[in-house]
Each structure stands twice: as structure tokens, then as C-alpha cells.
Amino acid sequence: MKIPHSRIKSFLFTFVLLINSAFVCFGNDYTQTDSSKTKTISFKIKLKSNNKVTIKPAPLKFNKHFAYSFTLDDGYRSAYLTAFPLLNGGKISSPDKNEWKIDQGGDGTISKGLFYSDGFGNKIPFKLALAVNGGAIRDLPANRGHLSWSEIKEMYNAGWDILNHGFHHATKHGTNYLTEVTENTTSIKQNLDFTMSHFVVPGGEGDEKYYLEYEKEALNNGHFSVASYYGVGPVFNADSKVNLDKMITARTFVQSSKDTTSFKTMDRYLKTIDSIVKQPNTVWFNEFTHGTGNTNLWNLSMRFPDFKYYMTTLANKYGAKGNDSIWMAPWQEVYEYIWLRDRIKVDYKQNNKEIEVKIELPEIPETFRNKDISLAIDTSSKFEIESNKDLKIKDDGKTTHKQILIQLK
Template identity: 90%
Template sequence: MKVPHSQIKPFLLTFVLLINSAFFCFGNDYTTKTDSTKTKIISFKIKLKSDNKVKLKPAPLKFNKHFAYSFTLDDGYRSAYLTAFPLLNGGKISSPDKNEWKIDQGGDGTISKGLFYSDGFGNKIPFKLALAVNGGLIHDLPVNRGRLSWPEIKEMYNAGWDILNHGFHHATKHGTNYLTEVTENTASIQQNLDFTMSHFVVPGGEGDAGYHLEYEKDALANGSFSVASSGVGPVFNVNSKVNLDKMITSRTFVQSSKDTTSFKTMDRYLKIVDSIVKQPNPVWFNEFTHGTGNTNLWNLSMCFPDFKYYMTTLANKYGTKGNDSIWMAPWQEVYEYIWLRDRIKVDYKQKNKEIEVTIELPEIPENFRYRDISLAVDTSSKFEIESNKDLNIKDDGKTTHKQIFIQLE
């Protein structure tokens, strides 16, 4: 379903918004409560090669990265599977492919080796996006369908892409039952893919004035931790606590222009990203588009050559081929990391070359997909970790001495 141009922020307005919000940080008041009786303690020891003093704290972002970038594809168009997924994850990109609407959602037919950042422990991780989908519009037929199928969404989900609630039918017009749109889509994904979505993206389109407010209210009241709509952001300073409670964020879009002879439009978007990355504090930036095929779907999408150029440039500058400062992860993954980061209590005691570390964990919501902790380590000494076998922990103590990573069950 089309989104009117009035829903899309013009480029210059977007630029001003991003620069003005680059240092924006939410307040520290939380209304979400955790049950202190259900907290858990984990512990381990750090064995140093020297007895220099060590500082230890939760890293602002996973893998102690400087820049988290979340990118979402709206509406569940099939170009996500034909072009975006193989480009980022590695694989055969579709050749030109006209769908049931006579629109080319394919790509250039090449083989991609994937686009990566590293975890700081010698492992490459593919760039991952999120899909905002409408369960009522997902079908397996026809063969040349314009929308994704259930197996295609499942494959991308299994590869680490996140699935966000976008309403069951993408309904916005007068008479829409917003509550039903929210809850039926949740039930549809649960039934077909066996997981519960926890974040909502308000669908754009023609509707009554303020219809997005109804979506926001019903989504937050029915299981969504955050809503992408017309709120704060989309750039957040994450160097201190972030108020994620009933979070409503703004959306900005990356889309191709009518100029198909060069990448000047993409270069302007990339210049904004570069200005954000250069901020002194760690930041989180969130963007959207629709299709990523050869045709600019509804004139609200990225043509595949632009998408390929944009993502490849990000990987070459900020991924493993560049300075490796990016954490290219979907909205849900970043949200859940920051939520946990701000609620753990880290305590450590150093005695000569040994440090005892204890971490108190809060009760984590059952439908969280990610339960990861990154600790930033400030030391010049090599070190190694001593822990029980049940704790999934790794470190870079023999190389850069900068981080410890814990993956909770």
C-alpha cells in the first residue's frame, strides 16, 4: 500500500532533524518495573598479566561499537528477499524480475560475498535489517507475487533479521479498527512463524487526522515495547541511560530520486551518516525504506543500484573493510541490548592481578530475542577469563584488551 509523500520528511528537514538530535538523550525515569525477587547473579574472574588498575563498565553498544545503525524495510515487499537479503547475507542476487504488478523487484543477477562488521573477536557478522510486515498480505502464490511468503520471512528471521508489526492489512483509512490491526497481526505471525513480535511500525497512508496516535496507543497497550511513528529521534546518544519505556520514535526514509545516472542522492544520505558517526559519543541511528528492486516502488523506495551502492559504501567505510565501528543491527536487537545494559548492576573487586566480577541481572521479558552483555575493559594488560562452564563468555584479552562479551541463555 502506498504511503503519501506528505508522510516522508524532505531531505533538508531530515538533515536538520538529525543534526539537532545527534546529542539527544532520554531522561532517566523508568515506569517499567522488575521483580527484585527474580534477579539473578552471574560471576567470573579476570586474570591479568600485570597488576595495573582496571576499569570495567557496560559498553554503550554491543561489541563496544561506536555506532549502531538500524534499517527497516516497510510493507514486506519481495525485493527484500530477492535483492537485499542476498546482498547483505551473501548469495545469489535475483536477476531482473517483474512481479504481478509489472514492477521489477529483482536486482543485477550477481553473486554477493556479503557485507560484514566484526564482533571484535575475529568473527565477521553479516549486516542485518528488519522487516515491517502485514500478516494479512503474506501469501505463497502467485509465483511472481509482489509480497514475501512465509518461508522467505522465516529464512530471513533465522538469519538474524527482525520482524516488526506493521498492522494486519496495512489499514489506515476511515473506519479502521486499529486495535484489531495490531492484535491480528501479532496472532498471525505467532501462528505462522512461532514467535511474538514486540515492536510496531505505524503504516503510512490516507487516514483520519491523528490516526497514527490511535495506532501508537493500541500497540503500546498490547505488547509492543516501542512504536516507530512521529516521535523522538531518529538519532540517540546512548552514552548514558536511555528511557525506553513506551518509546515512540520518528521515522526518516532513504529513497531514490529521479536521477538514475549517478549516486549523488545516495551520497547526500551517506554524508548525513558520516556526520553522525563523527559525533564524540556512541550513537544509535534508525532509518527506513520500502522496496529495494530495480524499480523505485511507489516512488518511495531505493532502486537496487542505489541500495547496493549505499550498503556497500557503509560496509567499506564502517564495516570490516573500513574502521569496523558499525554495529549494523535491527531496531529490536539494539533496543533489547540497551534495555538490559541499563538494568544490570556490575560490581568488581581487584586484588593485584585478579579481579572478581559479579553482575546482577534483572528479570528479562520472555519475548526478548537477544540477551547479550558487552563490558568495556580499560586496561593495557593482557588478560584471560576464568568462569564456570555454564557461562557463555568470551574476551579479547590477548589482543586489543577492550571487551568482554556474555551471551545469556
């Protein structure tokens, strides 16, 4: 995805303005669901003392302070060679020149993975999203620049999200925007057996405001949100309801500079994250880049040393090795959590040491991958959960007694 330098500067300027104004609720225009298709689940909480308890949906999954979503545009193979093993754990590729004579490998080391915890004693690896073009996915040659079907499937199965980026990454005059959107959806469904539900506008030379055509066709053809040149975000106040209906968001990019002797550029991006995290609000922040190999691909990417430093710093500061405040999850996963969070109705009644909890659920779209509900429980008492076998529930009632996780089928 090639973007003019003037456009990048515009992104960065807009981003600085958004940091100061991001903590705003974006209205209440929500998609309505059929009330006849709602259902109710229930369970009981057994307290060790009869202190008064409050229960409400957690702003973010696992009751985290901030969600950070990161997307790799264009489906370049460096995602599989370097980013995936670094985050998930495994052998990072050694330097590897692709068909374009560009080194999209890494440093050849073994990574133990980068993690945050779920608050229940389990470590979860950092996960990203891939914005892919079905027309570029292939198995040959061996040194191809783009991902293969099997590589994408492996990352998808590990929890990475796959986003629609157009079938051919077409932007120039004469592009059939409807076909670009729908053919890519069909291609991924046929080859990987799932339906994409979020769209990322391809960048490049095109007719004036061509991105508006992509936005329209994506939202009219089954996609819940579009990442584009301009829009809301990229920082959202997750303490309040978020207007997700036909959401169009602004992209900001993390990119390496010409400086290869230090990590000063990455430190500036990390400082921005620090300023966002220090806000009292619970927040969701979303960013992008392209390649993550040793070469700054198209000068719109992160060189692997920068990417490794950036992600490792995030993990050490906000992950399981740090204050464990981050929910490092891709765009679709966070979107789906907030969508469900804002539509459930939680009711509970306390009778001394027993609390009966009822949750009314909306009809959940078929394309959703994630259907988990985190409840924040405020109590000084230890507790246990009593429920039927059909309901999968985790709790920290014997330790920090602050959250309950309900995993819907």
C-alpha cells in the same frame, strides 16, 4: 505504504533539525522490574600484570562506536530477492517483474556478503528488519509482490528482525486499530512461532492523527516501542541512559530520486551518516525504506543499484573492510541490548592480578531475542577469563584486551 510528498518533506525537515539536537538523554522514566526475580552471575579475570583496571557496560554491543538500524516496510519480496542475498551473501535475483508488472529483482550477481566484525575474529553479516503485514504474506503466485512465510522465516533465522506493521496495512476511516495490531501478532505467532514486540505504524490516507490510535493500541498490547510519524530520535546518544519506556520514534526514509545516472542522492544520505558518526558520542541511528528492487516501488523505495551502492559504501567505510566501527543491527536487537545494558549492575573487586566480577541481572521479558552483555574493559594488560561452564563468555584478552562478551541463555 504510500505517504504524501508533503509528509516526506516534513520528515526530511524534521530530520535536519534532529541531527543538531539528537545527542540528548531522553530522561530516566524506566519500566520497573521485580527485584525478587533478579539473579547474579559471576566470573574472574586473570591479569598478566597488576595494573589497575576499570570495567563498565559497553554503550553498544561489541563496544562499537555507532549502531545503525535499517527497516524495510511492507514485506515486499524484493527484500528476499535482493537485500537479503546482498547483505548475507548469495545469489542476487536477476531482473524479475512481479504481479504488479514492477521489477523487484536485482542485477543477478553473486554477493560475498557485507560484514562488520565482533572484535573476536569473527565476521557478522549486516542485518535489517522487516515490517510486515500478515494479511499480505502468501506463497502464490510465483511472481507475487510480497514475501512468503518460508522467506520471512529464513531471514528471521539469519538474525533479521520482524516488526508488526498491522495485519492489513489499514489506515482509512473505520479501521479497527486494535484488531490490526493483535491479529498481526497472532498471525506471525501461528505461522512463524515467535511474538513480535515492536510496531511500525502503516502510512497512508486516514483520519487526522490516526497514527495516535496505532501508537496507543500497540503500546497497550505488548509492544515495547512504536516507529511513527513523529517522536524521539532518529539519532540517540547511546553514551547515556535512553528512555525506552513506551518509546515512540520518528521515522526517516532513504529513497531513490528520479536521477538514475549517478549516486548523488545516495551520497547525500551517506554524508548525513558521516556527520553523525563524526560526533564524539556513541550513537544509535535508525532509518527506513520500502522496496529494494530495480524499480522505485511506489516512488517510496530504493532502486537496487542505489541500495547496493549505499550498503556497500557503508560496509567498505565502517564495516570489516573499513574502520570496523559499525554495529549494523536491526531495531529490536539494538533496543534489547540498550534495555538490558541500562538495567544490569556491574560490581568488581581487584586483588593484584585477579578481578572478581559480579553482575546483577533484571528479569528479562520473554519476547526478547537478544540477551548479550558487552563489557568495556580498560587495561593495558593481557588477561584470561575463568568462569563456570554454564556461562558463555568471549574476550579479546590476548589481542586488543578491550572487551568481554557475555551471552546469556
